[in-house]
Amino acid sequence: MNQTPPIRRRDGTLDSTAVRKAYKRWAPVYDELFGSVTRAARRAAIRDINTSQGRVLEVGVGTGIALPLYSGHLEVVGIDLSLEMLEQARRRVAKQDLANVTALLEMDASQLGFADASFDTVVAMHVVTVAPEPKRVMAELERVCRPGGEVILVNHFSAQTGPRAAIEQALAPFADRLGWRPEFPVETVLDRPGLEPIERRGLPPAGLFTMLRFRRIGGENAETPQAMAVEA
Numbered sequence: 367m368n369q370t371p372p373i374r375r376r377d378g379t380l381d382s383t384a385v386r387k388a389y390k391r392w393a394p395v396y397d398e399l400f401g402s403v404t405r406a407a408r409r410a411a412i413r414d415i416n417t418s419q420g421r422v423l424e425v426g427v428g429t430g431i432a433l434p435l436y437s438g439h440l441e442v443v444g445i446d447l448s449l450e451m452l453e454q455a456r457r458r459v460a461k462q463d464l465a466n467v468t469a470l471l472e473m474d475a476s477q478l479g480f481a482d483a484s485f486d487t488v489v490a491m492h493v494v495t496v497a498p499e500p501k502r503v504m505a506e507l508e509r510v511c512r513p514g515g516e517v518i519l520v521n522h523f524s525a526q527t528g529p530r531a532a533i534e535q536a537l538a539p540f541a542d543r544l545g546w547r548p549e550f551p552v553e554t555v556l557d558r559p560g561l562e563p564i565e566r567r568g569l570p571p572a573g574l575f576t577m578l579r580f581r582r583i584g585g586e587n588a589e590t591p592q593a594m595a596v597e598a
């Protein structure tokens with residue numbers, strides 16, 4: 367793990383060191399602070415995933431709060447940038463004997479260490495607003511999903527108008543301290559050539575989160591970096 371001091375950018379944008387530092391702070395209290403807020407959205411996404419088959423990659427698995435929800439017929443691999451969050455996820459897997467969770471790996475979502483088309487479903491919940499390079503993350507989600515498989519995002523996307531938009535704009539300069547971007551338009555994730563949008567659904571509470579489902583339509587993408595495969 368990079369041990370250099372976090373870079374505090376004047377515009378509030380993120381870098382991986384700042385994200386690691388933020389989630390090191392959040393790890394001990396993450397479930398208590400955010401678990402209840404994200405519970406309904408998390409359950410909705412995994413209900414859909416549980417109707418599928420094969421291998422699932424959860425990008426940004428965090429403390430593993432979602433892992434007990436996956437059906438036992440699925441093989442689940444999780445990755446996260448934060449070692450402190452992963453340690454909690456590993457304790458959860460051991461305590462609850464989640465045999466279908468086959469690997470929890472420290473990994474950068476913008477440079478996934480898996481071969482192309484390694485997974486049937488790739489899910490990233492509350493991740494793209496955290497990533498320093500969200501477009502690169504989307505390219506990687508596309509790359510590791512098999513043709514015909516699904517990429518599923520659950521995320522907060524910024525409002526265009528109204529009180530929520532004003533709050534998001536006010537918080538935007540503090541993104542590096544928060545560890546996520548309050549301002550994040552949905553258009554940021556909608557331009558991948560190999561991903562066909564198939565559903566957009568507002569999720570509770572009160573539509574604060576959105577689920578986006580994409581089908582991987584196949585074909586090589588010259589823009590996407592090729593990563594070295596790791597065993598998972």
